[in-house]
Amino acid sequence: MRATRARSAAQRPRPTWRGAGLALAGALSLVGAALYGRVDLLVLGLVLLLLPLAAAIAVTVDRPWISVARQFESDVVTAGEPAHVAVTVRNEASRRAPSLRWRDACPPGLTASSLAPLPPLGEHAVASRDHSDSATVRYSLGTTLRGVFSVGPLLLERTDPFGLVRCLYAVGSGKPLIVVPRVDDLGEGEFDVSRSEGYEHELVKHSIPNADELIARDYRPGDPMRRVHWRATARHDKLMVRQEEPRSNPETWMLLDTDGGSRLEHRHLHGDGGNDRFETAVDLAASLGAHLIDQGYVLGVAESAPLQLQGRAGTGRAGLAGLAVSAYDPPGGVHSLLVGLAAAEQRRRDNADPAGVLGAALRRNPQAVPTFVIVVEGDHDELAAVASLRPLCDPAVVFFVGERAELREHYDRRGWTCVDVGAGESPSAAWHRAGIRSAVVHHG
DSSP: OOOOOOEEEEEEEOOOOHHHHHHHHHHHHHHHHHHOOOHHHHHHHHHHHHHHHHHHHHHSSSOEEEEEEEEEEEEEEETTOEEEEEEEEEOOOOOOOOOOOEEEEEOOOEOOOOOOOOOOOHHHHHHHHTTTEEEEEEEEEEEOOEEEEEEEEEEEEEETTTEEEEEEEEOOOOEEEEEEOOOOOOOSOOOOOGGGOOOOOOOOSSTTTOTTOEEEEETTTTTGGBBBBBBHHHTTTSSSOOOOOOOOOOEEEEEEEEEEEEHHHHHTTTTOOOOHHHHHHHHHHHHHHHHHHHTOOOEEEEESSSSSOOESSSSSTTOOOTTOOOOOOOTTHHHHHHHHTOOOOOOOOOOOOOHHHHHHHHSSSSSSSEEEEEEEEEOHHHHHHHHTTGGEEEEEEEESOOOHHHHHHHHTTTEEEEEOOOOOOOOOHHHHOOOOOOOOOOOO
């Protein structure tokens, strides 16, 4: 916890009702002195006007010497859920701190508590033995939007001893809080893995339920020689093989339309950073991605604008070196995906090639894999080129968040399952309208 003197007033000193009343009385006294030639009214008016001015100078110059440490119960929370914050404040001055009120500075999208009294802080030199120079205050921070927010600095408000002027100080620095999108439960239905094998898909079924991977069994015609257990073969004087547990890492792919389109510059010029359609698309991507990863799939994500998500780099096992994609492995991939989506925003397409990137990834799979496309405002020609990848996708589902009639018809003609999603609609409703029915498969 580092001690920092309040750099400057966060707001200019403002008179209280008492200070404003004194200033008004002083002004009236000066008017009376000018009208009636009364020296006593002149003196009274000057005194009444100088008192608030002196108080303003005092609270501006005499800034508190305070150290602040802020701790979140969790640095990552879900939008709509409260974030619990503990703020430890310590007086570093050699005299008692004045009476203060406090609150945390928060950007739009977060709702903090209003000004509240800060417990008394004793002298630092004396209090070093009994810790009365420190106080910890706790509060809950309301979250409404996803994003990466800076909570802080701490705002301290004090008044002069006569209560004529109040001043607000900024102490300490901000601390990032990650608010991830909400995740809907999409149900228990799952795709048939036999139709959606990934690039490295391997599924070996038990002949004996719950058999241990190292237990040997008799050789059966068709068993690969690589599974021969030579030590057990020598001991039993007959060919034995290892009984392996089922394991599978089938792939699935998702294309998220992060291209802001022609409206992006207009929104920036008019200071409109919000886009309900894109927020709906991010919520859908979060719920869909979490559902697939939880079911045992390795999720690959491509974007229609320069890549923002930072999952496992597109290299290594699936042969995706050099592609602008991110991959998320079960079981920990859900957290990485949600943290990445928390900061996702619409950008200019620039040189992004979503059809080429997604096509290169899909062609590395020996069979068609489940593919999902979420369309918002991206370029028509670029997204239309993605529709030609239909033979590589099974099933192939495209969600249109908003009206894209011409593009929707283009996908429909090529055999994609097209789902219209309204701004603000829940991901579960959109998912169930896709009408995908398949067997329930659990991966080992």
